[in-house]
Amino acid sequence: MSEENSGEKTFEPTPKRKSDAARKGDVLRSRELGTAAGLATGIAVLTLVGGWLFDSMKNVAANGFIFDRRAIEDMQPGNLFSDISAEVMPPVIVIGLAVAIMTTASQLLLGEGRFVPSSLKPKGSRINPLSGLKRIFGTQGLIELGKSLLKLVLLGGIAWWWATGNISDLFGLGRVPLEAQLAFAWDAGLSLVGLLVIGLVVIAMVDYPAQLFQRNKRLKMSHKDMREEIKQSEGSPEVKMARRQRQRDLARGGVARAMKDAQFVIVNPMHFAVALTYDPDIAPAPVLLAKGRGETALAMRDIAGENDLPILHYPRLARAVYFTTRQNQMVREELYVAIASLVAFVLSLKRGDSVRKPVISVPDALHFDADGRAISKGKDP
Numbered sequence: 472m473s474e475e476n477s478g479e480k481t482f483e484p485t486p487k488r489k490s491d492a493a494r495k496g497d498v499l500r501s502r503e504l505g506t507a508a509g510l511a512t513g514i515a516v517l518t519l520v521g522g523w524l525f526d527s528m529k530n531v532a533a534n535g536f537i538f539d540r541r542a543i544e545d546m547q548p549g550n551l552f553s554d555i556s557a558e559v560m561p562p563v564i565v566i567g568l569a570v571a572i573m574t575t576a577s578q579l580l581l582g583e584g585r586f587v588p589s590s591l592k593p594k595g596s597r598i599n600p601l602s603g604l605k606r607i608f609g610t611q612g613l614i615e616l617g618k619s620l621l622k623l624v625l626l627g628g629i630a631w632w633w634a635t636g637n638i639s640d641l642f643g644l645g646r647v648p649l650e651a652q653l654a655f656a657w658d659a660g661l662s663l664v665g666l667l668v669i670g671l672v673v674i675a676m677v678d679y680p681a682q683l684f685q686r687n688k689r690l691k692m693s694h695k696d697m698r699e700e701i702k703q704s705e706g707s708p709e710v711k712m713a714r715r716q717r718q719r720d721l722a723r724g725g726v727a728r729a730m731k732d733a734q735f736v737i738v739n740p741m742h743f744a745v746a747l748t749y750d751p752d753i754a755p756a757p758v759l760l761a762k763g764r765g766e767t768a769l770a771m772r773d774i775a776g777e778n779d780l781p782i783l784h785y786p787r788l789a790r791a792v793y794f795t796t797r798q799n800q801m802v803r804e805e806l807y808v809a810i811a812s813l814v815a816f817v818l819s820l821k822r823g824d825s826v827r828k829p830v831i832s833v834p835d836a837l838h839f840d841a842d843g844r845a846i847s848k849g850k851d852p
Contacts (some may be wrong), residue, residue: 479759481698484690492690503618503678505574507671512573514664520565547826614681621675629670633663676692726771729761729798735817736775736782741791744768746775747792747802749814754800757810762793781817783828785809 484492524551637659647655692700726746730736733746742765749757763771775782795803802810809831819826838846 480691480693480696482531482692482694484687484692485697485700487700488690488692488696501620503671504675507668507675508576509570509574510664510668510671513570514661516565516569517661523561535650608822614685618674618678618681621677622671625670626667629666630663633666716776721729726761726763726767727774730771730774730778730780733760733775733778733780735813736771736780737785737789737792737813738782739786740774740784740791741772742768743789743793744771745784745789745792746771746780747798747810749810754801756804756807757814758801759792759796759798762796764793781820783813783816785813785831787833787838788831790839790841791833794843795837803837805837809833 478791485554630676640655640659650717730746732748736746738744744762744767745759746761747757747759772782774780788806791806792802792810795806811827812831816829836845840846
């Protein structure tokens with residue numbers, strides 16, 4: 472069986488496929504990166520507001536040790552909890568919000584800046600035992616197990632290395648004042664978490680490429696998928712026809728006014744169009760009123776048909792005028808003879824004379840292809 476008919480997914484996912492998958496909730500995620508970002512933010516905020524939190528806890532402790540007759544008479548458990556909340560909760564809320572915002576932001580940036588509400592919907596597959604076993608013993612489950620073992624070894628090793636370097640200080644805490652003990656605990660906690668963050672960053676650097684590889688593998692496309700996407704992108708014939716009609720309508724708006732004084736239109740035969748007029752009282756040579764290619768050229772043909780303007784098929788001449796003359800400018804001197812032949816022909820038609828379509832020549836230097844490049848000499852029919 473050929474590769475095309477096998478349905479084998481060998482093509483890299485297109486931007487459209489990635490975007491469609493992201494809308495359905497399949498976005499790039501790395502829990503390790505989010506954890507590292509959250510902890511790093513927590514350390515940074517603790518460094519900034521640690522004094523505030525430390526003073527709040529000190530005030531709560533100091534107030535807790537004040538005990539007199541008034542405290543007995545006015546003792547209410549609710550007041551105790553309110554005092555603790557008023558002192559400690561503000562710095563705790565600041566730290567918590569900073570960690571939550573940074574963790575969420577890291578995942579949003581990783582997931583193409585998308586928040587996917589559909590991920591919050593309950594799904595039966597999440598509580599299906601068979602689906603759970605498949606996740607545990609499947610490829611994804613083995614990868615998660617490997618990452619968990621890596622985290623255990625790496626973070627455990629970091630904690631052990633930190634503990635061996637601080638063991639003597641830990642055993643000597645009983646011989647120092649309480650204030651020194653608290654200061655040591657604060658500094659030691661920050662240093663330990665900082666080292667663990669470094670370990671998590673290392674894990675995230677491994678996890679991110681793995682998640683990227685798995686998502687790309689998950690979204691790979693077969694020949695059939697590619698054909699379906701191309702079909703959807705191009706749309707049905709009706710949609711394409713409507714699109715072309717809209718483009719033509721837009722083009723008409725830009726050239727209709729310019730063509731109002733035109734006497735004839737030269738076409739090539741569908742891709743280029745130039746509308747000209749000749750009035751010796753205005754200019755000594757024919758003037759280009761409008762020009763266009765593609766949809767604009769088709770719109771000019773439509774307008775010429777609606778206004779009974781002669782449409783003359785001279786491909787080389789149409790391209791020569793298009794590429795050498797600007798709008799509202801007289802045509803090149805080298806084209807005077809050719810355009811004069813057409814002016815005489817159009818005037819004869821308006822008089823009702825029966826005349827043969829002229830055969831005209833375009834100078835060799837003014838032969839252009841559709842991209843404006845010079846081509847070999849020849850004659851228009």
